[in-house]
Amino acid sequence: MTLSVDEAARFAALLEENQDALVAAWTEQVAATLRGRLSQAELQRQTAELRRGFQQALAGAARDLSGESTAELRAQLAELSASRARQGFSATETAVSVFALKEAVLGVLGDYSSDAATLKDYVAFSSFVDQAALFTFDSYVRVREELIADQTEQLLELSTPVVKLWEGVVAVPLVGTLDSARAQVVMERLLQTLVDTGSPYAIIDITGVPAVDTQVAQHILKTVVAARLMGADCIISGIRPQIAQTIVALGIEFGDIATKSSLADALRYVLAQTGRKAR
Amino acid sequence: MDRVPVLKIGDILLVSIQIDMEDQVALQLQEDLADRIVATGCHGVIIDISALDIVDSFVGRTLATIAAVSRVLDAETVVVGMRPAVAITLVELGLQLPGIRTALNVELGMDLLARERGDDDGDDGDDVEGTDTPAVSTP
Numbered sequence: 001m002t003l004s005v006d007e008a009a010r011f012a013a014l015l016e017e018n019q020d021a022l023v024a025a026w027t028e029q030v031a032a033t034l035r036g037r038l039s040q041a042e043l044q045r046q047t048a049e050l051r052r053g054f055q056q057a058l059a060g061a062a063r064d065l066s067g068e069s070t071a072e073l074r075a076q077l078a079e080l081s082a083s084r085a086r087q088g089f090s091a092t093e094t095a096v097s098v099f100a101l102k103e104a105v106l107g108v109l110g111d112y113s114s115d116a117a118t119l120k121d122y123v124a125f126s127s128f129v130d131q132a133a134l135f136t137f138d139s140y141v142r143v144r145e146e147l148i149a150d151q152t153e154q155l156l157e158l159s160t161p162v163v164k165l166w167e168g169v170v171a172v173p174l175v176g177t178l179d180s181a182r183a184q185v186v187m188e189r190l191l192q193t194l195v196d197t198g199s200p201y202a203i204i205d206i207t208g209v210p211a212v213d214t215q216v217a218q219h220i221l222k223t224v225v226a227a228r229l230m231g232a233d234c235i236i237s238g239i240r241p242q243i244a245q246t247i248v249a250l251g252i253e254f255g256d257i258a259t260k261s262s263l264a265d266a267l268r269y270v271l272a273q274t275g276r277k278a279r
Numbered sequence: 280m281d282r283v284p285v286l287k288i289g290d291i292l293l294v295s296i297q298i299d300m301e302d303q304v305a306l307q308l309q310e311d312l313a314d315r316i317v318a319t320g321c322h323g324v325i326i327d328i329s330a331l332d333i334v335d336s337f338v339g340r341t342l343a344t345i346a347a348v349s350r351v352l353d354a355e356t357v358v359v360g361m362r363p364a365v366a367i368t369l370v371e372l373g374l375q376l377p378g379i380r381t382a383l384n385v386e387l388g389m390d391l392l393a394r395e396r397g398d399d400d401g402d403d404g405d406d407v408e409g410t411d412t413p414a415v416s417t418p
Binding site: 187188191192194195198199200222225226227228229230231232 | 357358359361362363366367369370371375376380381382383384386387388
């Protein structure tokens with residue numbers, strides 16, 4: 001059910017006339033759901049702005065939320081949901097910020113004669129608010145998804161450092177589950193570091209990898225073979241007792257790749273290899 | 280026709296491949312290199328492929344053949360400067376470069392060759408180099 005032009009105009013007038021009472025009631029409603037996580041003054045400002053947005057949209061004879069005259073209202077709603085999403089409010093808490101307008105309007109309407117026409121007006125207005133709330137929810141979800149995507153990327157960056165241990169020796173301490181996407185990032189970064197630093201040795205430390213299955217072993221093996229093709233040798237270190245048992249039980253063959261139980265052992269091994277050369 | 284230049288540095292022949300390895304280029308390089316090894320009596324060949332975007336099975340086989348020919352003429356071959364992307368692609372395709380030694384860059388390649396010669400000349404009593412090699416031959 002869409003708003004007719006004179007219904008919209010009547011509501012615009014209603015929103016204008018009772019602005020103080022509306023904003024107060026509305027703020028109170030929202031404050032009750034948010035339980036003091038936003039200051040009263042901040043909420044007051046937000047609801048006052050939203051009220052002005054709704055009032056202007058309705059005064060512009062908006063029938064639903066897709067028209068030209070509601071562009072500003074949509075922008076306001078998008079901004080509101082974005083800030084709510086970033087501050088960690090739930091979807092319900094965000095949607096209530098808009099839905100509460102209905103309650104507030106009902107409170108104001110009580111002062112007028114309640115006949116069938118008013119009821120019809122209210123239902124039409126209510127569906128307009130519903131659209132606004134749905135729009136808010138959509139923007140909320142979009143912002144949250146962006147946040148999650150950003151965080152995933154940051155996590156990927158964070159979790160795959162390549163550190164220089166010694167002259168000509170770099171190490172990759174792997175922490176967390178190694179899936180295909182991460183394995184790819186690790187491989188690319190390690191190989192690039194080998195080229196950039198001209199290090200002929202790389203140590204892959206899997207102390208922080210919770211479980212090694214055939215998939216993970218496959219990824220590590222690929223990295224080692226690629227490094228060998230480029231002329232660098234890889235040592236796998238940080239193999240915990242249970243992991244060693246799993247590797248044998250699964251029948252994973254590391255071939256002639258050197259495996260050490262700790263990073264210190266691996267470094268000692270590499271230094272022994274290069275030691276005589278350095279002297 | 281394009282030709283790949285072969286440079287002599289001390290006891291080493293340096294080949295830097297800057298163009299696409301087509302059949303004719305590869306065969307010509309193979310011939311040139313064999314001629315130069317015999318003419319100069321060098322004992323090491325370094326092939327720099329850092330400019331190559333693509334290494335397919337054909338290029339791989341060519342490199343393997345060059346290495347084999349050089350070995351017959353008593354010269355060790357080291358392939359240097361393979362790009363990470365190339366290495367990843369080779370691994371993903373399951374291609375390997377059998378019988379080819381690799382090193383990260385020309386400098387490490389020269390180190391490797393020098394150490395190899397050092398080992399060979401061990402009987403002369405000037406063996407100050409280690410026996411272990413950091414760069415490994417591919418399986």
